[in-house]
Structures are given as C-alpha cells and as structure tokens.
Amino acid sequence: DAGITQSPRHKVTETGTPVTLRCHQTENHRYMYWYRQDPGHGLRLIHYSYGVKDTDKGEVSDGYSVSRSKTEDFLLTLESATSSQTSVYFCAISEDGLSGANVLTFGAGSRLTVL
C-alpha cells in the first residue's frame, strides 16, 4: 500500500451521524477513486476524481459526496450514515485514467460499521 493511505481504518458510528473517510496519496497521481466492497457485490465505484475539484459519480453514488481540494487528498463523506452503508471502503489511485491501461493501486481499506 505504499504511497496511499486511508483513515480511519476502522470506524463504528450510529445511524444519522456524518462520517468522513480520507484518502491520502504521495504519488502525485491525477486520478483517485472510492469503491465500496460488499459480499456478493464485489467492488462498486462510488465517486472518482480526475483532478483537483473535478469529480464524477460512479454506479452507487447516492448518499455519498466527495471533495478534492488538493491533489493528494480525496475525501468521502456520508452526510447521514445509514446501516446500508456498512461496508469496506477502498480508495484507489491511477496515474493515467484516460489510457486504457488505467491500472489501479488500492489502499488498505476502511471498515465502516453503522449501527
């Protein structure tokens, strides 16, 4: 996981509370992604960013917002957490999101439990 760190790694919260997960990279990669991983669903894209202040929705973006004010940081916010958002969240980075190769490097994941 060199070059990409996620925080917190584990969090337990209550329904209705706001939660922010942070992804920090030291690779100066332009593209950053947030995925969630659930049993039976695999990895699903929530949001991604293709530059500072440039973001776009993925396939499961409802209930989530993101911000990227610096190249190195990509924040995922759950404004009002729900139990359905209990999951493992992975951040990933990519040097070139427009080339077909677009190989992702993943962080170690953040396990979120919403009670």
Place this chain on the structure above:
Amino acid sequence: SQKIEQNSEALNIQEGKTATLTCNYTNYSPAYLQWYRQDPGRGPVFLLLIRENEKEKRKERLKVTFDTTLKQSLFHITASQPADSATYLCALVRSSASKIIFGSGTRLSIRP
C-alpha cells in the same frame, strides 16, 4: 445494464494443478481487461491486463485470454501453490474512460 460475472464464488483445487477462473461480461465493450488479486483484509493488487486486440498474455505462471466474441476472459494459474490462495477479481475498462467496473471475484483455495 452492464454486467460482469465471475464463474463461481469459490474454487477449490489440488496443489500442482492448473486453476482456471472465468470472467464473462454483457452489454459492455471493453478495450482492456484487468485481473487483480485480493488477500483477506487487504486491497486488491494488480496482476495483468490484456487489450481487446490481444488473444493471450502471460506472466510467469499466469496466463490470461480475452475473447471479445464470446465476451469472456479466462485466467489460468499453472502449477498452483497454496500461496496462490486468494480472491481474484476481473475488471473491465473502456478506452478513454476513467471508470473501471469490477466483477464480484472468485475465491480460490489451493489445498496441499
């Protein structure tokens, strides 16, 4: 809607045999297909990618094939070892597209 299916949720084979994992897709025209390995409690790690105009790609004991007519990729691990036990994910990428779509993965177990 776009759909990616990996043939089975779990695969259990004997050490030394060849493991073959399948990735099928519908309603999608990927330019590239990637395979990742994921160990428990960790993020996926990139293994191989294959382009739509390539039939086969190899890396050490790994081999990937890509058949755009069948809309299928096969991932082979030859001379499998217990250390190959992990979940393997396929991912599809369109050309000039930032979004990468993943399958749900196949959990491979290699028994000694």
